[in-house]
Amino acid sequence: MERQLARETADPADTLIGTLMATIRRRIASRSLTPGARLPSIRALAAAMQVSKSTVVEAYERLAAEGAIRSRPGSGYFVAAPMAPLSLADIGPRLDREVDPLWISRQSLDAGDTMLKPGCGWLPASWMPQEAMRRGLRTLSRTADATLADYGTPLGLRPLRELMVRRMGGHGIVAAPEQVMLTESGTQAIDLICRYLLDAGDTVLVDDPCYFNFHALLRAHRARVVSVPYRPDGPDIERFAAALEEHRPRLYLTNSGIHNPTGASLSPVTAHRLLKLADQHDLVIVEDDIFADFELTPAPRLAAFDGLERVIAIGSFSKTLSASVRCGYVAARPEWLEGLVDLKIATSFGGSHFAEALVLALLTDGSYRKHLEALRTRLARTLAGTAARLEAVGIVPWLMPQAGMFLWCRLPDGADAGKVARHALAEGIVLAPGNAFSLSQTAHGFMRFNVAQSDDARIYQVLEAALQRV
Amino acid sequence: MERQLARETADPADTLIGTLMATIRRRIASRSLTPGARLPSIRALAAAMQVSKSTVVEAYERLAAEGAIRSRPGSGYFVAAPMAPLSLADIGPRLDREVDPLWISRQSLDAGDTMLKPGCGWLPASWMPQEAMRRGLRTLSRTADATLADYGTPLGLRPLRELMVRRMGGHGIVAAPEQVMLTESGTQAIDLICRYLLDAGDTVLVDDPCYFNFHALLRAHRARVVSVPYRPDGPDIERFAAALEEHRPRLYLTNSGIHNPTGASLSPVTAHRLLKLADQHDLVIVEDDIFADFELTPAPRLAAFDGLERVIAIGSFSKTLSASVRCGYVAARPEWLEGLVDLKIATSFGGSHFAEALVLALLTDGSYRKHLEALRTRLARTLAGTAARLEAVGIVPWLMPQAGMFLWCRLPDGADAGKVARHALAEGIVLAPGNAFSLSQTAHGFMRFNVAQSDDARIYQVLEAALQRV
Numbered sequence: 001m002e003r004q005l006a007r008e009t010a011d012p013a014d015t016l017i018g019t020l021m022a023t024i025r026r027r028i029a030s031r032s033l034t035p036g037a038r039l040p041s042i043r044a045l046a047a048a049m050q051v052s053k054s055t056v057v058e059a060y061e062r063l064a065a066e067g068a069i070r071s072r073p074g075s076g077y078f079v080a081a082p083m084a085p086l087s088l089a090d091i092g093p094r095l096d097r098e099v100d101p102l103w104i105s106r107q108s109l110d111a112g113d114t115m116l117k118p119g120c121g122w123l124p125a126s127w128m129p130q131e132a133m134r135r136g137l138r139t140l141s142r143t144a145d146a147t148l149a150d151y152g153t154p155l156g157l158r159p160l161r162e163l164m165v166r167r168m169g170g171h172g173i174v175a176a177p178e179q180v181m182l183t184e185s186g187t188q189a190i191d192l193i194c195r196y197l198l199d200a201g202d203t204v205l206v207d208d209p210c211y212f213n214f215h216a217l218l219r220a221h222r223a224r225v226v227s228v229p230y231r232p233d234g235p236d237i238e239r240f241a242a243a244l245e246e247h248r249p250r251l252y253l254t255n256s257g258i259h260n261p262t263g264a265s266l267s268p269v270t271a272h273r274l275l276k277l278a279d280q281h282d283l284v285i286v287e288d289d290i291f292a293d294f295e296l297t298p299a300p301r302l303a304a305f306d307g308l309e310r311v312i313a314i315g316s317f318s319k320t321l322s323a324s325v326r327c328g329y330v331a332a333r334p335e336w337l338e339g340l341v342d343l344k345i346a347t348s349f350g351g352s353h354f355a356e357a358l359v360l361a362l363l364t365d366g367s368y369r370k371h372l373e374a375l376r377t378r379l380a381r382t383l384a385g386t387a388a389r390l391e392a393v394g395i396v397p398w399l400m401p402q403a404g405m406f407l408w409c410r411l412p413d414g415a416d417a418g419k420v421a422r423h424a425l426a427e428g429i430v431l432a433p434g435n436a437f438s439l440s441q442t443a444h445g446f447m448r449f450n451v452a453q454s455d456d457a458r459i460y461q462v463l464e465a466a467l468q469r470v
Numbered sequence: 471m472e473r474q475l476a477r478e479t480a481d482p483a484d485t486l487i488g489t490l491m492a493t494i495r496r497r498i499a500s501r502s503l504t505p506g507a508r509l510p511s512i513r514a515l516a517a518a519m520q521v522s523k524s525t526v527v528e529a530y531e532r533l534a535a536e537g538a539i540r541s542r543p544g545s546g547y548f549v550a551a552p553m554a555p556l557s558l559a560d561i562g563p564r565l566d567r568e569v570d571p572l573w574i575s576r577q578s579l580d581a582g583d584t585m586l587k588p589g590c591g592w593l594p595a596s597w598m599p600q601e602a603m604r605r606g607l608r609t610l611s612r613t614a615d616a617t618l619a620d621y622g623t624p625l626g627l628r629p630l631r632e633l634m635v636r637r638m639g640g641h642g643i644v645a646a647p648e649q650v651m652l653t654e655s656g657t658q659a660i661d662l663i664c665r666y667l668l669d670a671g672d673t674v675l676v677d678d679p680c681y682f683n684f685h686a687l688l689r690a691h692r693a694r695v696v697s698v699p700y701r702p703d704g705p706d707i708e709r710f711a712a713a714l715e716e717h718r719p720r721l722y723l724t725n726s727g728i729h730n731p732t733g734a735s736l737s738p739v740t741a742h743r744l745l746k747l748a749d750q751h752d753l754v755i756v757e758d759d760i761f762a763d764f765e766l767t768p769a770p771r772l773a774a775f776d777g778l779e780r781v782i783a784i785g786s787f788s789k790t791l792s793a794s795v796r797c798g799y800v801a802a803r804p805e806w807l808e809g810l811v812d813l814k815i816a817t818s819f820g821g822s823h824f825a826e827a828l829v830l831a832l833l834t835d836g837s838y839r840k841h842l843e844a845l846r847t848r849l850a851r852t853l854a855g856t857a858a859r860l861e862a863v864g865i866v867p868w869l870m871p872q873a874g875m876f877l878w879c880r881l882p883d884g885a886d887a888g889k890v891a892r893h894a895l896a897e898g899i900v901l902a903p904g905n906a907f908s909l910s911q912t913a914h915g916f917m918r919f920n921v922a923q924s925d926d927a928r929i930y931q932v933l934e935a936a937l938q939r940v
């Protein structure tokens with residue numbers, strides 16, 4: 001408010017009125033004054049702003065004439081706008097539909113079996129461990145009553161938390177089971193962390209490009225988002241340092257192993273520099289480890305170097321077990337975990353007891369390791385094959401990832417990914433154009449391909465035709 | 471801010487400095503200025519507040535001396551507080567642990583099998599339809615791959631949404647399947663609505679008493695909460711009208727059928743008056759129908775009279791099917807539903823496909839109606855029996871509910887429910903003292919009993935002993 005006020009030009013009486021009006025308008029627009037809210041009394045506002053009462057009266061009357069506020073005789077002035085719910089679109093800039101992160105999510109989630117989805121972020125159902133899942137359900141159909149009927153515990157099923165601790169230990173992350181909370185998804189885990197650590201207007205740092213739902217989630221939190229270019233070995237560390245200096249972000253959200261969408265992995269030297277900078281600037285890091293089980297050679301984990309001091313580790317099993325059964329986890333320093341548990345109960349009343357029991361059954365079934373090995377081999381083969389097929393139509397990977405399901409690709413010069421995506425959608429193909437992943441909107445020449453969803457020859461025919469047209 | 475400023479006393483130079491300091495301190499406390507945030511420049515703030523630059527410098531210097539802000543040569547002043555995450559406790563007044571809603575939730579959710587839980591809000595596992603559940607799991611173990619592996623659709627499983635439409639139809643609520651979104655719980659449904667409709671500082675109206683997790687949830691949204699006394703036929707309508715006039719709430723959160731904790735039900739005449747007032751004041755109502763299936767004679771539904779214009783209907787199956795399998799729903803006007811779907815995807819990426827499929831299997835299993843009939847009969851018998859046992863130790867129901875699991879009871883004169891609860895906890899019994907449900911903190915002489923969890927004779931022995939002590 002102060003800066004806005006200071007920017008007005010100087011013409012005594014009218015300036016004061018105009019300044020007041022601008023301030024109030026801005027507070028309505030930013031919803032710090034919400035529809036129906038009572039405005040400060042004339043006397044109070046005059047005293048506060050060190051102006052005369054007649055100045056306030058004049059400002060209020062002009063705003064009422066504009067329809068921005070309403071006078072109710074005897075009770076004062078109120079914000080007049082009809083109740084218009086806040087939508088995500090109001091929060092951030094409205095992007096083109098084709099590169100709107102929510103639009104891509106909804107298209108992918110809504111796509112029927114007739115659609116092809118090289119743009120989606122998950123494996124086909126047939127790649128998932130169906131037999132283990134069916135076995136798990138039969139096992140649970142014989143389990144104790146409480147598992148089937150009762151709410152879960154605040155932290156979640158202890159044996160599954162212990163298993164998470166052992167898994168993290170394999171990546172060098174030392175945590176106690178009391179530092180792990182199970183959630184209904186990795187996304188819920190990030191959401192709870194944002195609720196806990198962020199205030200409206202706080203700044204969050206993301207990679208450019210990054211997983212597009214980070215943009216949608218941070219928009220829902222009304223966070224200011226700042227991005228730093230991602231390189232093949234992690235974020236551009238010079239730009240990262242500059243962003244910390246300039247924007248003083250509170251959080252940094254990233255994937256260290258198999259970065260989404262690039263498939264890159266953090267190098268040890270970048271990890272160390274990054275943590276040093278985080279220390280200097282009191283930055284909290286959320287390390288989303290959702291692709292951990294795809295890795296052939298594990299990337300260094302920030303949470304391992306840091307010891308869960310300022311790094312929060314999260315993950316889920318949506319990519320390797322089932323996205324239908326929702327279960328994620330978060331590991332953090334003990335005092336933060338307390339607050340996260342309170343928020344989880346307040347906003348979802350416990351986790352999904354049943355999903356926790358099923359994930360535990362699946363992870364301890366004995367077949368999970370074999371499933372992963374088969375999956376990695378299949379993905380490695382498919383990565384190479386898909387890269388070759390894409391290159392044949394002029395689409396070239398930015399890098400060849402060591403593992404995972406994503407290829408982040410550059411389109412031929414001059415091609416616009418948004419236009420290609422629009423064309424493909426008309427042909428029944430959901431793509432993921434680069435700018436959905438890019439806060440700076442500099443990835444219009446890029447596209448993310450899910451190699452496990454890119455087998456159909458029609459995809460390449462449609463891509464070729466679209467590239468010739470646009 | 472204006473009112474705060476206006477309240478300061480008048481002593482020219484020091485007052486101005488003091489006023490500025492108080493304003494900045496308050497903005498830091500309310501986190502409108504967050505730790506690390508840059509303060510307005512001296513020039514800008516002086517211009518905005520119409521004070522001299524030296525006044526601003528003096529205010530900043532004094533705040534820096536206090537340690538509230540930090541000067542960084544060449545780049546200005548910054549909020550100095552070390553990163554202290556926002557906790558729920560910071561948001562609302564800290565209640566006594568014994569009547570803190572989150573504390574009761576956590577005690578109940580964490581209680582092992584050795585604890586007795588007359589204070590909890592759910593049925594014992596043995597009362598739930600275990601056989602149907604086991605059957606449902608066996609059925610799903612033979613279902614299609616996609617049901618077991620894929621994310622759900624944005625709105626959720628269509629056959630289950632159609633079933634919700636038919637159920638609501640039975641209560642006179644007319645909705646299309648496109649107006650129904652499935653969620654991971656009834657709590658998540660309310661949470662999404664709050665995210666969609668509320669802004670920090672907006673006012674929400676609740677019943678006094680009301681379900682205690684409403685308090686925790688609204689605290690997480692930093693909403694201002696105002697309560698209206700609940701009567702045996704709905705909220706006190708005069709007080710309701712006065713609260714609308716005075717506080718202009720944006721939302722009202724309530725249960726119409728079998729109100730939690732009182733067991734009361736809304737009368738048609740109160741429902742009509744309430745909706746008329748809501749129209750006049752542009753109030754949105756969230757009607758939480760979680761206890762619908764316990765009712766013997768259905769209470770009128772606000773959503774039925776209103777036609778889902780300004781009423782949003784929500785519900786779940788945690789109380790009658792399973793709290794382990796998480797699935798809720800929300801029905802609202804179509805344009806709001808769009809925004810709710812976007813928020814659901816942004817913050818939890820789809821719903822629980824598997825839970826939706828399982829709930830659908832259970833509701834269409836053919837045994838659900840019989841399960842409900844048996845449950846209602848058993849609860850009616852248990853209600854009467856528990857009331858008699860409580861009266862024997864001097865604890866008297868406020869009203870005898872027509873159905874449900876709760877008895878809202880008055881303790882003998884002078885007894886404090888918080889103290890009784892503390893005493894009982896030491897004896898391994900989790901109770902639910904009245905003030906956890908009461909925003910006005912006027913229910914210290916009340917307690918909610920779950921009759922299905924109150925069979926053990928030790929409960930009455932401990933209550934009797936506690937009442938003699940406190």
